[in-house]
Amino acid sequence: MKRFRGFLVLTIVFILAVALVTAGCGKKQEEKKEAGDSGKFKVAFMYVGPVGDGGYTYAHDQGRKYLEEKMPDVQATIVESVPDTNAADPERELTRLAEEGNKVIFATSFGYMDPTINVAKKYPNVVFMHCSGFKTAENVGTYFGRMYQARYLTGIVAGKTTKSNLIGYVGAYPIPEVVRGINAFTQGVRSVNPKAKVKVVWTNTWYDPAKEKEAGKTLLDAGCDVIAQHQDTPGPQQAAEEKGKFGIGYNSDMSKFAPKAVLTSAVWNWGPYYYNTVKAVREKTWKSDQYWGPMSDNIVGLAPFGPMVPEDVNKVVDEAKQKITSGQWDVFTGPIKDQSGAVKVPEGQKMSDKDMLSFDWFVEGVDGSIPKK
Amino acid sequence: MTDTGQTNVLVLILATAVTAGTPILYAALGELLTERSGVINLGVEGMMLIGAVSGFMTAVVFKNPWAGVAAALLAGGAVALIHAFLTITLRTNQVVSGLALTIFGTGLSGYLGKSFIGLPLPVPFTSRPLGMLSEIPFFGPVFFNHDPLVYLTYLLVPALWVFIYKMRPGMHLRALGENPSAADSLGVKVFLSRYMYVVAGGMLAGVGGAYLSLAYAPSWLENMTAGRGWIAVALVIFALWNPLRAMVGAYIFGGIDALGLRLQVLGVMIPSFFLQMMPYIFTILVLVVVLGKNRSARTGSPGALGIPFDREER
Incomplete structure (x- = not known):
């Protein structure tokens, strides 16, 4: 009886865990995979909120869509709802995105600042763009708008x-x-x-x-x-x-x-900026920079x-x-x-x-x- | 500012305290029933969110807010059923299960509600002055110029009080929480009753959440309860497991935010951190006062709260 109960508890916990992963964290894994990785230029976006927040993250995702439309040979992956109140979550996700071969990674929340700097050290060939922060490195730039x-x-x-x-x-x-x-x-x-x-x-x-x-x-x-x-x-x-x-x-x-x-x-109108940044990286003209975009850039x-x-x-x-x-x-x-x-x-x-x-x-x-x- | 101006501000603050307190009150009444039966459920926040999202989705689809309330009742009850099964039948740790329920509810509600963000609610609950009552000076605008879900609590709270303290099944409920073995030997079906009260608690928490998405904010946004479930848990302790006190407490807790905002407009700044900790300070103060009066008193906390019942381990 006792053993059976233990087994039942384990089963329930397992089911709940699976439900949690699919419902809560599952969204994070939601990636936009086009047919195969056939030579597409891979970029990634890491968001602090859900795409459906009707506000901040939604605006960034509209920018991602603009980029994909203007550059059809770019494949943009997104990761949603990555908390920026600890270092472990963003570092893990950034590392994963870099390992998966993304060439440009946009980290769109202030709290991702130190994790971005840390992960960027290990991937010198990947360009990291951090939104609203003030720390840069050879391969880390910052961006925000006026x-x-x-x-x-x-x-x-x-x-x-x-x-x-x-x-x-x-x-x-x-x-x-x-x-x-x-x-x-x-x-x-x-x-x-x-x-x-x-x-x-x-x-x-x-x-x-x-x-x-x-x-x-x-x-x-x-x-x-x-x-x-x-x-x-x-x-x-x-x-x-x-x-x-x-x-x-x-x-x-x-x-x-x-x-x-x-x-x-x-x-916010991030689209043109995302387009220009990815374009610069592909044409190898990109340099680390602190960008505080004026309205004349339409950001x-x-x-x-x-x-x-x-x-x-x-x-x-x-x-x-x-x-x-x-x-x-x-x-x-x-x-x-x-x-x-x-x-x-x-x-x-x-x-x-x-x-x-x-x-x-x-x-x-x-x-x-x-x-x- | 004139005298009438000041009364008006007071009326506005108190009227807001009632509406802001109502979602917390529903959730707290549910948790009160659950805890009275000897089960603690810390999943209130999750159940509220599930209630809010399912209520909103249903109300949008059927264009009827009452359909939304019905859905919130069902959904909140269904989520609570998971807790009941885990803690009553399987006798797992109630605190752990409740916390898991909150995380589960937060994630699931966000997932379900995705395509409903930003949709307008065709028919939200709106204020309906209660005839003559709403014309009573001062009390009218404070209590009787709200939406039907607020009025429902005016019936629910005394009904629960009578049920708990004056009726036979209410006595059984109290026995369940104090001494389930004794209740068992009296012929009370401990497992079945606890299931019922846990599910009823979830249903009320669901309505509390739906109040936010159908009347207070009318819209759905992820995580829109923003911690109100936890305030409700504190409120149950503040109320010493008594529905009438829960009502007073809900209005105090709900009024704190309103008071802070209104005072800001009048040019008085109270540090927000101070206001945010008020509900918890009040709760601690109440416990200190009650325990100070009578050290042997158990403050009304059910004696068997949090302890799983096992017939064979008496």
Whole structure:
């Protein structure tokens, strides 16, 4: 009896384990294998989330699809939901991808930084591209986009739309990337509507749909009539939709989640960059580099405007876009004042990349505060 | 700010506390029943996710949110059945099985829901003011201006309280958790009853998850419960296994986030880490207070909680 029970337990545990592997981890092994490996140029993408997150990873995967379309002789493998909170998982997956003969490997989360550097040492003939990090090596490059430029443009749309002159912004964490986005957005709002204010609420989460929606509701109740966000879920947009107000999405076009509310979204457009990088590696012109792509490279941009956005807004946005992409002006060109009214960037001066990457103060017009560490 | 302005903010915070607390309340009531019968199930988070995804998929296909609730009941119960089989029949470690269930539920729900991400819910649950009741000053907007699933808890909580403390099967349930051997000799079918309560617990956890995907957020996103299952487990202890206290606790736990966000808008910053640990601090405080009053009291925790029942090993 005892022995039988032990056997039964083992069987059940085994079945559960198999179910787990197929359901949970199984997705990771989901590879795009074309008929045979017949001479195709192999590249790989490692993602932190599921392709269906409707946000960050989805945007990267759209880039992967673009690459495959433009270069049919490229075979792109993907690995989903690799946690970036430990080193073991990404190192194992990166090693596997390198062993399988991939020539370029894109690691798309900040937390993959050290694992990428470590594995790259063992595979000098493979090019590793790490998204949003700051460590490079002979065969490791980094890449990211100047999302703040797109956010500035969405700020113009919001500033033109608001009636209450109060715009809400749901922020994830008070880190420089998010602060920079809020500041750029506010600059955009105030360029067309100097009376408007941007009210900030922190959720302290990247991914909690219910809480992020609650944050949106809170801002709406406080009198905001446009809700922008730096979050990975469309919760804040849904809150705006329910109240019959407007919103600005992020990561990818969020209009499908809240069609009546989303004016536009600040979106990532990785495709052309992935294409150019793979092309450079194949033509042997690739060199390790730290790329922070401007909007003129189309790596960041705006999703199509919703039907509720008036024609004349289009024109204003296009003019501003022209100014930024031509390189003659950037979002953080002085004079820029902080919340107390003190001039932080003098007239005519451009803020340096280093200062932008360590933003820890809000510009004039932001109603909110950055919690002290 | 005027006086009415402040009352309005208070009403908004409390009304949010009720809706934010409802998914946790459903899950906690389920876990309460399960634990009362002597079985601990730490798979609440997984069962909630399974309930959320199956409820959403069904509601989309049938264009009816109640169909979604039915599916969530079935799916949550089915997942709990795995736990029941492992821990009651096979007498494996309940903690390990529960944790496995959470991992399993998280993975499976993500896999099942893939093609449903970003789909709109044709008919979500929406607020329906309860006639006269919703017009009572203060209490009306706080309690009686919500969706039907919230109102359902107003019936469920007292019903469970009466069942547990005033009815014969409820007495048997308490006996199951306190001393299954004694219950057995009274003629209570220990195995069958424990199966029933574990499955019932899973069903309620499933509805808790479905509340998020059908009423609160209405949409499906992977891992959308974001830790609420664990809050529910803490809530059962906070409530000392009493459904009425669970209701109060759910609203406190649910209200904490709302309070933090609303205070931010008013310009008051409370460190988020502090707010996030509040549910657990409250739980510890309650235990300290209760134990401080009477050291011999077992705080209402079922005596045989976590111990598998074996007729031959009495």
